Amino acid sequence: MTGKGIRLELTLNGKRQVATDVPANTSLLGALRDHFGLPGAKNACEQGECGSCTVFLDGTPVCSCLVAAGQAQGAAVGTVEGLADEDGLSLVQQAFVTAGAVQCGFCTPGFLMVVRDLQLRARGRTIINLDDDEVREALAGNLCRCTGYEKVIDAVRAALADPDVPRRSVGASG
Amino acid sequence: MEFITADSWTDALRIKTERPGAAPIAGGTDVMVELNFDLRRPEALLDLSRIRELKDWDVVGGSVQLGAGVSYTRVIEELADRLPALAMAARTVGSPQIRNRGTVAGNLATASPAGDAHPVLLATGAVVEAESFQRGVRKIPVDGFFTGVKRCALEPDELIRAVVIPTAAGPQQFSKVGTRNAMVIAVCSFAIALDLDARTVGTGIGSAGPTPLAARAAERFLVGELDWDTLKVSEAAAARFGKLVAQAAQPIDDVRGTASYRKHALEVLAVRALGWIRGCA
Ligand SMILES: Cc1cc2nc3c(=O)[nH]c(=O)nc-3n(C[C@H](O)[C@H](O)[C@H](O)COP(=O)(O)OP(=O)(O)OC[C@H]3O[C@@H](n4cnc5c(N)ncnc54)[C@H](O)[C@@H]3O)c2cc1C
Ligand code: FES
Ligand code: FES
Numbered sequence: 001m002t003g004k005g006i007r008l009e010l011t012l013n014g015k016r017q018v019a020t021d022v023p024a025n026t027s028l029l030g031a032l033r034d035h036f037g038l039p040g041a042k043n044a045c046e047q048g049e050c051g052s053c054t055v056f057l058d059g060t061p062v063c064s065c066l067v068a069a070g071q072a073q074g075a076a077v078g079t080v081e082g083l084a085d086e087d088g089l090s091l092v093q094q095a096f097v098t099a100g101a102v103q104c105g106f107c108t109p110g111f112l113m114v115v116r117d118l119q120l121r122a123r124g125r126t127i128i129n130l131d132d133d134e135v136r137e138a139l140a141g142n143l144c145r146c147t148g149y150e151k152v153i154d155a156v157r158a159a160l161a162d163p164d165v166p167r168r169s170v171g172a173s174g
Numbered sequence: 175m176e177f178i179t180a181d182s183w184t185d186a187l188r189i190k191t192e193r194p195g196a197a198p199i200a201g202g203t204d205v206m207v208e209l210n211f212d213l214r215r216p217e218a219l220l221d222l223s224r225i226r227e228l229k230d231w232d233v234v235g236g237s238v239q240l241g242a243g244v245s246y247t248r249v250i251e252e253l254a255d256r257l258p259a260l261a262m263a264a265r266t267v268g269s270p271q272i273r274n275r276g277t278v279a280g281n282l283a284t285a286s287p288a289g290d291a292h293p294v295l296l297a298t299g300a301v302v303e304a305e306s307f308q309r310g311v312r313k314i315p316v317d318g319f320f321t322g323v324k325r326c327a328l329e330p331d332e333l334i335r336a337v338v339i340p341t342a343a344g345p346q347q348f349s350k351v352g353t354r355n356a357m358v359i360a361v362c363s364f365a366i367a368l369d370l371d372a373r374t375v376g377t378g379i380g381s382a383g384p385t386p387l388a389a390r391a392a393e394r395f396l397v398g399e400l401d402w403d404t405l406k407v408s409e410a411a412a413a414r415f416g417k418l419v420a421q422a423a424q425p426i427d428d429v430r431g432t433a434s435y436r437k438h439a440l441e442v443l444a445v446r447a448l449g450w451i452r453g454c455a
Binding site: 024027046062066068073140 | 175176177179199201202203205206207209210211215218219221223268269270271272274275355356357
């Protein structure tokens with residue numbers, strides 16, 4: 001709790017991990033990249049504007065640059081490194097590849113986490129058939145300098161078209 | 175710098191008394207930007223984000239007692255019916271990621287003239303509950319909370335426990351001018367709340383003065399001009415209301431806009447808000 005460096009224990013992509021001597025003013029982003037060896041979440045702005053550092057903190061997408069490392073003590077943290085498994089890319093990742101939604105790729109880890117969240121919420125029926133404006137709103141915290149977003153939105157459409165996402169019944173189409 | 179986790183509210187109050195220089199951190203969406211850019215080097219961070227008591231809201235005697243740890247996302251998802259204008263303002267804050275972490279209490283303590291919750295808290299007559307270990311709870315009405323640009327009435331040993339916001343008793347509106355639909359600091363903003371039982375009008379202006387402001391003359395004028403059954407006002411009275419709102423503002427020229435633009439935009443927002451309110455009758 002005190003002292004110069006913190007001993008930080010996280011459940012990182014499902015596995016218990018510990019880092020020692022994490023400086024108290026470090027962000028969760030800094031801890032992930034520099035102390036846990038996970039460079040997937042990107043550091044671009046460090047002020048919450050770009051979303052390239054988005055990770056799941058106890059299941060909620062957050063800008064890891066705006067979470068103090070110590071605030072994540074004991075929490076479950078999910079990063080882009082945890083999306084793929086032995087069988088290959090996750091559906092969301094494959095949707096980005098297929099749609100051509102990746103150019104330089106710097107923004108991609110952040111987008112993937114936000115779209116993964118949308119997919120989970122669609123499966124859990126807490127969101128239903130987003131229209132394009134709602135997709136844009138959901139992606140408002142993620143900047144991309146390359147793609148112009150159109151292909152990103154195509155990728156979201158494809159990711160949300162997965163068979164596990166319940167469709168709106170015929171008649172209430174949209 | 176030290177990192178101190180407060181496990182309970184009493185713990186937090188005690189630490190804040192012993193270490194007044196410790197910077198509280200809730201959602202971190204203001205504090206971490208300052209740390210990342212080395213704009214501030216507090217001797218310690220006092221983490222409030224684990225304190226259970228702060229994470230709830232409750233309805234107490236016609237008001238919502240909003241715990242200091244409730245995020246904007248939860249205000250939108252859980253309180254849009256009771257606190258419509260606060261939910262509208264919350265929807266315009268930053269981005270989904272920012273709203274998942276940021277809190278109304280953090281907005282208050284930062285006390286930026288552009289804080290989006292502030293016009294709503296002014297319009298609804300909210301009260302900030304501050305607490306210190308030694309002196310207990312102090313209730314600060316929001317119109318006395320902001321003391322200057324990024325300055326507020328909190329003492330060094332005080333923390334915000336909750337914000338008490340009267341449950342809507344009539345139509346409310348919030349609107350904000352900015353360069354895009356998301357992730358913008360307001361160029362100016364306006365909130366209005368009608369109380370149909372008491373027949374009173376509350377207003378709040380953001381980003382157009384050293385502190386958020388209420389347009390008291392405009393409020394008094396509208397009370398007399400509004401048809402309280404149909405919620406209609408004459409076109410001339412609506413225009414006059416807009417002018418009075420603009421007159422209450424004390425804007426400056428800055429990178430986001432000029433003073434005269436802000437006054438003009440506030441007039442437009444105020445007249446529009448009346449139109450939306452009429453739609454609620
Ligand atoms: C990308 C981005 C976009 C943003 N967009 C907006 C926007 O559109 N509108 C807007 O209004 N704001 C915006 N903000 C600013 C910020 O998100 C808000 O001010 C938010 O409400 C801060 O809440 P927090 O819980 O994150 O505060 P923190 O950063 O944790 O704290 C903010 C301040 O409050 C103090 N504090 C926190 N909790 C307490 C407490 N319980 N008692 C006493 N002091 C306390 C802290 O010490 C600090 O001084 C944005 C920020 C970012 C990074
Ligand atoms: S690096 Fe965190 S939002 Fe840009
Ligand atoms: S692909 Fe380059 S920033 Fe998005």
